[in-house]
Amino acid sequence: MNTEEVQKKVQQELFELQDLKYRDFHAKLIPTMEKEKVIGVRTPALRGFAKKFGKREEAKLFIKKLPHKYYEENNLHGLLIEQIKDYDECLAELKRFLPFIDNWATCDMLAFRVVKKHLDVFVEEIYKFMESEHTYIIRFGISMLMKYYLEDEFKIEYPDKVANIRSEEYYVNMMRAWYFATALAKQYEQIIPFIEKKRLDVWTHNKTIQKAIESYRITDEQKTYLRTLKIK
Numbered sequence: 001m002n003t004e005e006v007q008k009k010v011q012q013e014l015f016e017l018q019d020l021k022y023r024d025f026h027a028k029l030i031p032t033m034e035k036e037k038v039i040g041v042r043t044p045a046l047r048g049f050a051k052k053f054g055k056r057e058e059a060k061l062f063i064k065k066l067p068h069k070y071y072e073e074n075n076l077h078g079l080l081i082e083q084i085k086d087y088d089e090c091l092a093e094l095k096r097f098l099p100f101i102d103n104w105a106t107c108d109m110l111a112f113r114v115v116k117k118h119l120d121v122f123v124e125e126i127y128k129f130m131e132s133e134h135t136y137i138i139r140f141g142i143s144m145l146m147k148y149y150l151e152d153e154f155k156i157e158y159p160d161k162v163a164n165i166r167s168e169e170y171y172v173n174m175m176r177a178w179y180f181a182t183a184l185a186k187q188y189e190q191i192i193p194f195i196e197k198k199r200l201d202v203w204t205h206n207k208t209i210q211k212a213i214e215s216y217r218i219t220d221e222q223k224t225y226l227r228t229l230k231i232k
Contacts, residue, residue, distance in 0.1 A: 006061040007068070010053070014072050017041045017049065030071070030103045032171075038071045043109070046072060050079035063093065067100045074100065078110045087118045091125065098129070101136040104171050108143060115144075119153050130165060138167065139175045146179045150186045159183055159191060163199040173204045180204075181211035184226075185218055195229050202231050 001009075023040020027033065041049075053059055059080055068074050077097055084090040090112060101107050115122045122144070129141030142165075145158050162179050165172065180200070183191045198205060209230055213223045 001058060001061065003061045003065045006058045007065050007073075009058065010062055010073065010076070011070065013049070013053075014039050014041055014046075014070065014076070017045050026105075030105050032103050033071055037069065041072045043075075046075055047079060050076055050083075054080055054083045066097065071103070071106065074102075074106050075109060078106060082110070082112055085114055087114050090114050091122075095125075098137045098140060099134060101140070104136070104139065104174075107136045107140050107171075110140065110143075111147060115148065119148055123149065123158075127161065130161060135167075135169045135171055138165065138169075138172050142172075142175045142179050146175075146182050150183055154187055154190070156190060159187075159194060163194055166201070173201070174207065176200070176204050177207035177211055180208040181215060184208070184212045184222070185215055188218075188222060195226070198231065205231055 018040045019042055020040055022042055023035075023038050026040065027035040027038045030038070053062075053076070063077060063080050066077075068077060081090060081093045081097060084093060094112065126141045126144050129137050129144070132138050132141070142162055145162065149155070149158050159180065162176055165176060167173060180191060180194065184195075194200065195205065195208065200208065209226045212218050212226055218226070
C-alpha cells in the first residue's frame, strides 16, 4: 500500500466517524478553514482513532504524506507525532508538519510529552518558532512556553520574549494574551510588571487583563487591581 492509498483509506475511516451537527458547529469556530475541509469528527473519537491507528503499519506511510486535504487529517497527523517517543525524531517530524498548520484549533491541540525530558534544549527550538513569519508556528511556540515553562522551569526571559513579539495577526496576539493571563495565574509577582509598565501593545494588554479577570485562578484582589490597569 502506498501513501496515496493510505490517505484514501484514512479519509474513508474518518468519514465513518462523521457527526454532521458537530461539523456545522465546529466549522464556525475555525473561520480560517473552508467548511468543506472539515469532516466533523469529535475530538475524543479522533483521539481514540489515532491511538489505534498509530499501532498500524499504515501510520508510517500516512505521516509521510503532506499536505493533507481535511482538517481532521492534520489533527490526526499531529496526534501521531505526539506518539513518537524519541525526542529527535519527534522534533524532526514536528518541524516538517508545522508549516502546514492553517488554523488555531490544530495548533492548540498539540502537546508533546516527550519534550518534558528535554526542556533545556527544546526552548531554543521554541525561540526559533516564535521568530517565524508563519502565524501558527509563532502561535505554537508561544503555546509551548505556556504549557511547559510557567512553573518549575519558569525564567523571566520567557515572558520577555513573548512581550517583544510584534504582530498584526489576531491569532498570534490572542495567544500572547492567553499566555500572559495564564502567567499571571501562575507567576503573578513576576508577570504583573509587564502589565504595569505597559510592555504589550494596547490590544494584547487589554485582552490579557480581560482573560485574567475571567480566570478562577486569579484572586478577587488581583482582579480589582488589574481593572485599574486597563488602557482606555
